[in-house]
Amino acid sequence: MRRFVIGRGRNFLNRSHQQNLLSSSSSHCQSRFLSSTSVIDSPSSSSMAPTSSPAITVDSLNPKVLKCEYAVRGEIVSIAQRLQQELQTNPGSHSFDEILYCNIGNPQSLGQQPITFFREVLALCDHPSILDRSETQGLFSADSIERAWQILDQIPGRATGAYSHSQGIKGLRDTIAAGIEARDGFPADPNDIFLTDGASPAVHMMMQLLIRSENDGILCPIPQYPLYSASIALHGGTLVPYYLDEATGWGLETSEVKKQLEAAKAKGITVRALVVINPGNPTGQVLAEENQRAIVDFCKKEGLVLLADEVYQENVYVPEKKFHSFKKVSRSMGYGEKDISLVSFQSVSKGYHGECGKRGGYMEVTGFSPEVREQIYKVASVNLCSNISGQILASLVMSPPKVGDESYESYCAERDGILSSLARRAKTLEDAFNSLEGITCNKAEGAMYLFPRIQLPEKAIKAAEAEKTVPDAFYCRRLLNATGIVLVPGSGFGQVPGTWHFRCTILPQEDKIPAIVTRLTDFHKSFMDKFRN
Template identity: 45%
Template structure:
């Protein structure tokens, strides 16, 4: 019976139903009708969205958040707090903001602070330059779609100082974090040719942004394995293998390199990068250089080398290759993840294609101006003769030196635990240890309907409150099991976390031996 029919029956006095029961029935019928009328259902939704996965914010993190709420509600657990080591969120793990960055952003948001005598003059100078570049002199106005022009000029100058080669400010695109820049440029690659998908070569293990975006855009993922036995080195022969296999089913178009590596923490050598450049040139691949961790290099003998610099150093014909390189304010010493600032530099891109890309990003109007203001501070920091310089350098050095010590602490601990091994964390903010799981643990995982490393990660979370991400979320060699953890918890918190980890792993192995 319809809801209207039930109402007529009640008004005619022919029903003994209570008004409450009638209301429930009407709501139930209305809900059923609404569900029947829904345009988008699980059956009709974009299948690429179903296919995409983003492990660093997946089921484990959802469960970790639920456990936090349970603890707040007084539920008894074998631990008092949840440690979210699943994502590179520095400030969430206790890192303090860099004073100069926050002063400039605060001045941009509240220009009346220009009268505050306790805020240094160089911070005020940066803020005035940013506001002068904003329409109406306000950070609340839209910027140009590629970003505030003066900041784009300063990004180009920063790249010139870093690499020693010219950079054109018109090739700089400011974006809401490097992720938006990567997704926006990758979107330009979507064109199936005779039903064949474009292929995107990504490292395995990889940052799940890439696999998720490839799935969402209906591109073909081409995984090339990093070599764990050489501290996650990138072998050109492996690039050849992956390329040759993929070209049978796709049209390889893009080569993605993450340097320093996420989740692996490796740093590529100059010669290795040159070999990658030669490979990309020979195969006619568009290079994506994910360089957001360029400030995070810790190991002795390691140094960051940008792809842009080496392409230019190598000269013709390589200096005519298409390259997109990416930087962010979320990592490095800044850790300003939530403010969403970043840039992409595009070189040697077809001018007509570049015009189309600019048209594409114009639909988003502009990246957040807050993030743009932070990027101004990153690329135009205090200089030696300026009043903020000493404090800025002290804070920057303190963050990076502490991260270097924590990187050593993580590696030493994991390598001291039987059944675990961990390569040197040369850079970035993560370790990617391998765990040797007993056969019974693998069988228990299968019985639970989970991958073995997922089973391990859930057991770790439920018993210790530590949230890490299983290696299967990043990709790994078949038959091996890993996890990614950040090195971001502050030293005392990290020490406690590692001791809990040691105890858990030892007990886990004993339980399933």
């Protein structure tokens, strides 16, 4: 089995020995903690002898928390934030005048404008008392006013400030189910929809349900979006890696998945689910339908829950590829509720809308028994419900303006403007990376990222080792300090050992792209000149 590199990650299958070490160090921490409290405890119960230190130290925290890593907001971003402050307080202190955040899929932070219709409806639902006012007709489109009324009528008492049903407002789930039906051509049930604050809490919820101990494994692609490794670590399970094949455009081979599944079983791991991210994050590929069928059959045959991260379903940039949901694919194969357990995650944060700050999303949960569904509902109910604005936005994303609506044309223009610009940016950056010495970059078919491979010279690797840094982080840190460009090192996502990558979003506005390409190119040349073998 190939070894796996992901920063200091310790929660991976092939490091199970370390896991044992960790649990013994955990009980070591506990006994230390106990002895320190027993010192505190020695005075008589009525005395108020002050203690000299706070109750909690890092060593006494939950070791699962310590194990968890999340590179997208990791060390490089902390350095970037410091540099940004330095630029603010001391302009001219660096050779660049702004920080260019290419680390995170956060389009509106880089100047992407929200879709007008969506924001009109949200504003009206936030303050419904203006709906009847004549000034409102002048400020808002007619269909946004109509949609706001429709949505309010779906909410008991029109109370947008009330907790909703724990799965989300029923009328909004009806709308979302209809949107899924229109997308897939197969029925969708509003009772299968769980609205969540973005996709992340939905992923956590499924991990919480499925993971009982470190002997439970979740198959994840490598490279992966580190939410998965973080969530598996927090819930105390084992990430079972399967490798995407960079040589075939980050292809997903079921033979590789099968091999890793068998290896995990041989180590006593019960593999419970398979995560697929399509379009891929950080890798940007779009799966072929044939490939998806093989994955569905594999999960069905092996009794695995298929966790389908489909949050980039609107982000496809090449005419030869099309997004197909795993639900559609499995239904088109004739598989129904009884054949496969499938969870599809969707988010308002991605797509052409990029409404990250609204924290809206849902999961569509099919192929589970009523008893299991009841448990999912219970976990959802402990947090009462997801935020109503996010719920409303999720319904809008799955049911945007239609032909004939007043907003239809402007909506289409906004949407298509963003998507075609993203496609141009992806191509420009892909070409730029491919023009650099020692860098190869697969086609950006979808999502919001490129994941180029960099052939680091021996001298650079040695210099990184001398600084006790992972080589790709060494490169990214130098790039940041020289140019203000923030990338995430490939080691934050996982990669074949001995290979190095970084993730770069395609999100800076188009007028910034030439400067980014120039800065990247200049930096890379000087880096290679310094470290070339």
